[in-house]
Amino acid sequence: MCRTVGVVMMLACAGCALARVLPSTSSVHTTRDARILKAARAAQTEPILQLREVDRDKFPDIPDYVFQNTPSLSQKYLTTLVPPPPSFHQWFRPSFNTVLHRQFMLSTRVGLNWKVFPNRRWTNATVPFVISRHYLPAEREMIERAIATLNFMTCIKFIPWDGEAEDYLIIWPVEEPAGCWSYVGKRGGQQVVSLQPPDSRSNRCFISLGKPIHELLHALGIFHEQARADRDNHVTIITRNIIPDYYHNFGKQGEENTTFPFDYDYDSVMHYGKNFFSYSKNLPTIVPKVENATIGQRIMLSKLDCIKLNDLYGCLDDADDREKYTSFCKYLGL
Structure with a gap:
């Protein structure tokens, strides 16, 4: 009884905390004149970093498609730090439709295997970060909400880069190759x-909160859900509908490279949508084998996304932490 009351109070506090850090998305989804946007960006004084070629030799066991369109940056240091996130408003109601069970933890794999790639894990579950000053306020706000969500729902801590840490993320509107990667x-x-920031044609990587969350999960070590070794048991890839230049995006990971004992998750924020990289929106490239299953949501972490991430970084090792973070995932994930 005491434990039940404790969990309820903890979740009540969770709701209050989320109300402080997670704002409404309505102000972000606006159409803006391309000329105004270009002028606003031209007014920034921050230099654009130069790109160099990816050194694939450093990671011989990772397939080439993982590195496709992901160039590294020259090692420049920024002179300004990221200010603390502002206060935010609540932005969603939690869903209570799905109950989280240990049954989810089965036999398949969707994240980097630290035993094979120990250096790819962020030390002490801590990720220093810098957000480029090229982003406009609404864009920066969405990035900060994505970071606040991960900080709240997991034991992973994104912290502003102090200018000293050797390893850190730089969140940047890369111009070439532009995109979300x-x-x-x-x-x-x-x-x-x-x-990639919004332009006159699209909101690009800021169409929803799940877009920056998706890319941050990659940086933490999470592959696309449909890249699992067992994916053909759960979805059918319609190769004839895929634009040839994007075949590599539908590759599968080998079991030796990845880990995670969880069910296949159609609801994952890491899953492609049904017509990703298709010749036409009417031609599917991925078809779920479960009737009426939907794929490709970019709203929020799913319940299993949340559990996977916490499991990957040892957040569930301690009994008290396991109860806390499983409860957060159960009630706040999609």
Whole structure:
């Protein structure tokens, strides 16, 4: 009885804390004139970092498609630090439809195996970060909400870079190749997460909170859900509908490279949508084998995303922490 009351009070406190750090997304999804946006960005004084070629020799066991369109940056240091996130408003109601069970922890794999790649894990579950000053306030706000979400729902701590830490993330509107992309796991040194800003055609990487969360999960060591070795048991890839230049995006990971004893998760924020990289929105590239299953949500961590991440970084090792973070995942994940 006491334990039940404790969990309820903890979740009540969780709701209050989320109300302080997670704002409404309505102010972010606005259409802006391209000329105004270009002028605002031109007014920034921060230099754009230069790109160099990826050194694939450092990671011979990782397939080439993991590195596709993910160039590294030259080692420059920024002279300004990231200010603390502002106070935010609540942005969603938790879903109570799914009950979390230990049954989810089965036999398949979706994250980097630290035994094979020990240096790819962020030390002490701590990730120093810098957010580029090229982002406009609404864009920066969404990035900070994504970081606040991960800080709250897991034991992983994103902290502003102090200018001294050797390994850190730099969240940057990379111009070439533009897009939403990240390395998988820690690479060492300055590591880019590219989030393309909105333009006159689209909100790009800021269409929803799940987009920056998706890329940050890559940086923490999480692969795409449909890259699992067992994915063909759960989805069918329609190769004839995939634009040939993007075949590599549908590769699978070998079991020896990855780990995670969890069920396949159609609800994962890391899962591609049904027509990703298709010739047409009417031509699916991925079809779930479960009737009426939906894929490709970019709203929030799913319950299993949350548990996977906590498990990957040892947040569930202690009994009290396990109860806390499992409760957060159960009630706050999608």
